[in-house]
Amino acid sequence: MINIDVYITSNYSPEYSNPESKKFSFVYHVGIKNNEYYPVQLISRHWVITDGDSQVKEVKGPGVVGKQPIIAPGELYKYSSSVAIGTEVGTMGGCYKMIDDSGIEFDTKIPVLLLSMPGAIH
Numbered sequence: 001m002i003n004i005d006v007y008i009t010s011n012y013s014p015e016y017s018n019p020e021s022k023k024f025s026f027v028y029h030v031g032i033k034n035n036e037y038y039p040v041q042l043i044s045r046h047w048v049i050t051d052g053d054s055q056v057k058e059v060k061g062p063g064v065v066g067k068q069p070i071i072a073p074g075e076l077y078k079y080s081s082s083v084a085i086g087t088e089v090g091t092m093g094g095c096y097k098m099i100d101d102s103g104i105e106f107d108t109k110i111p112v113l114l115l116s117m118p119g120a121i122h
Contacts, residue, residue, distance in 0.1 A: 003035035034071040047094040052087030088120035
């Protein structure tokens with residue numbers, strides 16, 4: 001098992017939300033730590049986003065925020081992005097497709113993240 005840690009947090013984004021139109025926006029921040037002794041490259045992402053009505057949206061594509069970063073040994077690569085859902089509460093999680101320095105591809109799990117408008121969960 002390749003030793004990569006993924007850290008993720010989110011914040012509700014009221015300036016890009018419109019609750020009357022059922023649009024709840026969140027900014028999320030990701031850190032990917034390469035705990036190996038060799039570089040790895042993030043090739044693609046696969047997100048599974050579920051809102052409070054159990055509506056599921058999948059997002060797949062190359063890299064993250066337009067990049068396919070090479071993460072050096074011991075490096076923590078950080079990026080931020082955003083997502084909008086149709087309810088006050090939801091979740092997102094998934095995996096990154098990565099490749100090691102010998103050309104072997106592997107998946108790294110992204111932990112499930114709670115998306116929640118302040119005050120929505122008591």
